[in-house]
Amino acid sequence: MCIFYVTLGNGNVILLEILSLIYTVYIMIKCIVFLPYYNIFENCIESCKMAAVSLSILIFLFANLLDNATVIAHFNIILQPIAIYMVCRIIKRRYLKLKECKDIPKNQYEFELKYRDLLTNPNLEDKTQVLSLFKRFSEMCHFQKNKLFAIWEFNFCFHVIKDERLARVKLSKISKNSSSLEGDAYEWKIFNWLCANKKLIFFSDINYLTYLMELSSVRAKDEELCYIVIDLEGEFSQRKPRIERIVDLVDHISDSIGIIKKGYKNIAEKHKTTETLELYAGFLGDILGNYDEADQIASKKNGMSVYNQRNEDKRLEKYGRDIATMLISCSDESFGNILYINEKAIQILKTSLIPSQELKFTNFLPAPYDVLHLKLAKDFLTNCSSTDLEDHKRLFFEDQRGYIMECNLLIKLTAFHDSAYFLVSFQQKKKDHQLAIVSQEGIIQSHTELFPYYVGQEKKLLKNKNLSDLIPALSIEKMQDYEPWITIWETRELAFIKIPKKIKSIVVYLLIVAYNEEEISKWKTGEAQEQLDMISDQDVENNEESYSDKRERKRAEIKCHSIGEVTFSMKSIDKTETDIFTQNMDSSMMKDQKEHERSLDEEHSKPTLSKKSNFY
Numbered sequence: 001m002c003i004f005y006v007t008l009g010n011g012n013v014i015l016l017e018i019l020s021l022i023y024t025v026y027i028m029i030k031c032i033v034f035l036p037y038y039n040i041f042e043n044c045i046e047s048c049k050m051a052a053v054s055l056s057i058l059i060f061l062f063a064n065l066l067d068n069a070t071v072i073a074h075f076n077i078i079l080q081p082i083a084i085y086m087v088c089r090i091i092k093r094r095y096l097k098l099k100e101c102k103d104i105p106k107n108q109y110e111f112e113l114k115y116r117d118l119l120t121n122p123n124l125e126d127k128t129q130v131l132s133l134f135k136r137f138s139e140m141c142h143f144q145k146n147k148l149f150a151i152w153e154f155n156f157c158f159h160v161i162k163d164e165r166l167a168r169v170k171l172s173k174i175s176k177n178s179s180s181l182e183g184d185a186y187e188w189k190i191f192n193w194l195c196a197n198k199k200l201i202f203f204s205d206i207n208y209l210t211y212l213m214e215l216s217s218v219r220a221k222d223e224e225l226c227y228i229v230i231d232l233e234g235e236f237s238q239r240k241p242r243i244e245r246i247v248d249l250v251d252h253i254s255d256s257i258g259i260i261k262k263g264y265k266n267i268a269e270k271h272k273t274t275e276t277l278e279l280y281a282g283f284l285g286d287i288l289g290n291y292d293e294a295d296q297i298a299s300k301k302n303g304m305s306v307y308n309q310r311n312e313d314k315r316l317e318k319y320g321r322d323i324a325t326m327l328i329s330c331s332d333e334s335f336g337n338i339l340y341i342n343e344k345a346i347q348i349l350k351t352s353l354i355p356s357q358e359l360k361f362t363n364f365l366p367a368p369y370d371v372l373h374l375k376l377a378k379d380f381l382t383n384c385s386s387t388d389l390e391d392h393k394r395l396f397f398e399d400q401r402g403y404i405m406e407c408n409l410l411i412k413l414t415a416f417h418d419s420a421y422f423l424v425s426f427q428q429k430k431k432d433h434q435l436a437i438v439s440q441e442g443i444i445q446s447h448t449e450l451f452p453y454y455v456g457q458e459k460k461l462l463k464n465k466n467l468s469d470l471i472p473a474l475s476i477e478k479m480q481d482y483e484p485w486i487t488i489w490e491t492r493e494l495a496f497i498k499i500p501k502k503i504k505s506i507v508v509y510l511l512i513v514a515y516n517e518e519e520i521s522k523w524k525t526g527e528a529q530e531q532l533d534m535i536s537d538q539d540v541e542n543n544e545e546s547y548s549d550k551r552e553r554k555r556a557e558i559k560c561h562s563i564g565e566v567t568f569s570m571k572s573i574d575k576t577e578t579d580i581f582t583q584n585m586d587s588s589m590m591k592d593q594k595e596h597e598r599s600l601d602e603e604h605s606k607p608t609l610s611k612k613s614n615f616y
Contacts, residue, residue, distance in 0.1 A: 017061045024054040032090055034109055038120055040095060044088050051087045052080055108148045111137055119156050127161050128385040135383055147183025150174040154190065165206065165387040168194075168415035175418035176332070191417065205412040205423050211271045212327060212340055213416055215279075218263035222283070225256045257288065268297075277301035324348050328361050328422035330381055330413075336360045336374045339421070348407075348428050350399040361424070366398040366437060366446035368506045380413070381420060387413040396437070396446075397426070402461050403449040406431065432516040438498075438509045442467045442476040445508070454494060454513045467511070476509060484514070484523040495520040497528075 028050035030036075037043045056076065063071045098113055105111040112119070118130050131153070138149050150173045158167035174187055232249045235241050264283050268276040278301050285294030324345035329337045338359045346352070349364055362370040380389065389411040396404045407426040414423050434454055436447035444462050452462050455470050467476055474496060479485055484495035492515065499510040514520050522528035 014061065014064060017057050017064070021054060021057045021061065024050050024057060028054060028087075032087070032094060035091070035094065035113060038116065040091065044091050047087050047091055048084045051083050055079055055083050105137070108146050112148075112152065119152065120160065130156060131385045132383075147174050147177040147180060147187060150177060151183070151186045151190065163387070165412070165414055166384070168206070169381075169384065169387060169413055169420050172330075172415040172418050172420040205414045206416075207271075208325075209327070209414055209416050209421060209423060211267070211273075211276075214263075214267050214270075215276070216340075218260060218267060221256060221260050221263065225253065225260060225287075228253055228256065261288070274301050323425045324427065326361065326424045328424060330377075330420035330422060335378060336362060345426075348399070348405070348426075349397060350401055352400075361422075364397050364399070366396050366404050368445070368503050368508060369396060371506065372504055377422065384413060389413070394429075395426075398446055401449075402446070402463060404435075404437065404446045405429075405448065406435075432514075432519055434513045434515075436462075436467075436511045436513075438467055438476055438511045440476075440507055440509070451513060454489070454515065456489070476511070482523075482526075484520065486520075493517070493520060495523055497523055 028047055031043065031047040031050060035043045037046065059072055059075045059079070062075070063069060101114065105114050115130070115133060118133070134149060134153050134156075138146070150171060153170035153173075154167045157163050157170055161167075171190065174183075177183065228249060232246065232253065235245050235249065261283060264276070264280040268280045277297055281294045281297035281301060284290045284297060324347075325340075325342045326338055326345055327340035329335060329339050338361055351364075360374075362373050365373055395407055395409045397407055398404050406429045408429055410425045412423045414421055434448045434451040436451050437445045439445055444465050444467060447462060449460075452459055455462075457470060462470065467474060473487075474485060476498065479496070479498040481498055481500055484497050487494050487496070495512075495514040497512040497514065499512065501508050501510055514523060519528065
């Protein structure tokens with residue numbers, strides 16, 4: 001209305017009042033139809049306000065036409081209460097009509113109005129039905145690629161379900177949706193809110209993912225610096241070096257050193273791990289030549305290593321250098337690709353491969369586990385009501401040599417900004433038996449490294465061999481499930497046990513070769529089968545907040561001392577900055593040790609990976 005007044009002025013008051021009347025009536029109708037507030041009282045106030053303004057403008061217009069000012073006072077006193085009463089009655093009828101309406105919503109606004117009670121009800125017993133509702137409507141053609149759906153899912157998961165991980169995963173879908181003014185505004189607002197509220201990031205998987213992203217960014221700049229230095233050396237080796245080129249490269253190197261050093265320092269300060277301290281010390285010593293400062297940081301790293309070795313809680317960590325970890329992409333273009341794999345995972349999988357477009361998670365899964373894995377993972381990403389993969393507590397991995405191993409597995413679906421990832425951590429299980437995956441026809445599809453030795457074969461890999469050709473007396477079809485088939489091998493008793501496994505429509509058998517007397521005895525008495533049946537009951541409940549998550553939350557609440565920014569140059573780096581950093585590391589380590597150990601060590605003593613079990 002201000003725009004109308006400025007443009008039209010006093011020259012055409014009638015036109016100004018008509019345009020203002022149209023605008024206020026339009027806003028009032030929008031408020032009544034879409035009910036912008038979740039509280040009926042607020043919707044009544046907003047609608048009544050617009051109705052009162054519209055009626056006042058109408059009365060002014062009528063008074064101008066009659067050239068009678070007394071009409072304004074009389075009509076306002078008589079008509080305003082009636083108009084307000086009618087608007088309130090209309091809004092109440094609007095609410096009743098929404099509850100009685102059984103029509104399918106035609107747009108996202110009708111969807112939100114129809115199911116508003118479900119979206120905001122914190123006492124809803126089955127919250128998964130709301131998520132399935134989102135999925136069903138998002139598949140409809142007129143709802144597809146709508147950013148508001150992802151935003152509503154985020155709000156529901158974050159504020160109603162109170163599941164921050166799931167909320168972030170739902171929000172990651174927003175990058176796939178089409179752009180709109182309203183959706184883009186909400187997207188910008190939510191991402192800025194998440195970045196501003198650092199205390200929200202206290203879960204171990206989200207914290208570790210944040211660490212990986214920040215570290216990869218700094219390492220990319222570090223790698224770029226190496227190429228710049230090579231270019232500088234190449235320029236110096238020329239017969240006629242270009243002074244302008246050398247000056248540009250030196251300036252670029254100087255700026256990059258300051259950025260990289262600050263990045264490594266911030267990561268080491270924020271995450272406080274031996275890996276970050278090692279990288280920071282290496283950059284100071286190898287690149288900058290500041291060996292005194294590097295030695296100070298290295299001593300802090302060594303002290304933290306000793307502390308971690310002595311601390312019993314270290315083995316409870318889900319992620320880190322001592323736990324095999326892989327980061328799996330969930331984007332449409334590279335779904336299933338391994339984006340990051342740490343040294344521990346490389347050692348277990350016996351691979352020298354580095355993350356690339358060709359390196360997929362299914363490369364390390366034996367048949368038939370690799371057949372439907374990507375499809376099931378995509379279905380889980382689309383339909384998930386939790387970020388824990390309950391059916392994957394244990395899994396077989398196949399190393400680069402072709403041997404399988406049984407691993408305890410922890411898979412978390414998590415997200416960083418607008419991208420979702422599977423964060424996989426695993427530990428190899430130590431077994432006193434060997435096993436093979438055998439098809440219904442008796443074909444060996446994969447096996448452990450020492451399996452050929454216990455079936456009397458010198459050949460190391462027995463893939464695609466028929467079990468009957470190796471042991472003529474043993475027939476996979478005639479063996480009874482879970483019943484040990486006993487034989488004597490080199491004066492030693494061996495037990496072959498067949499365990500059926502159904503992977504969707506594919507049936508395979510796990511053939512266990514037990515050579516431990518105690519284990520063979522358990523199979524004979526049926527005790528081993530009872531333990532096998534109880535494996536699912538031994539897993540830690542996924543909805544229980546883990547010990548490591550509580551530690552991360554406590555750690556997030558501990559405030560770190562702020563360190564002032566210092567300008568850097570190639571010639572000199574202020575030694576005071578490193579001294580302040582090391583002092584802060586000392587104080588923060590002491591705080592961490594006292595605070596979270598005192599409050600949490602008494603609560604839990606169980607591992608965060610799956611509990612121990614004797615059989616798959």
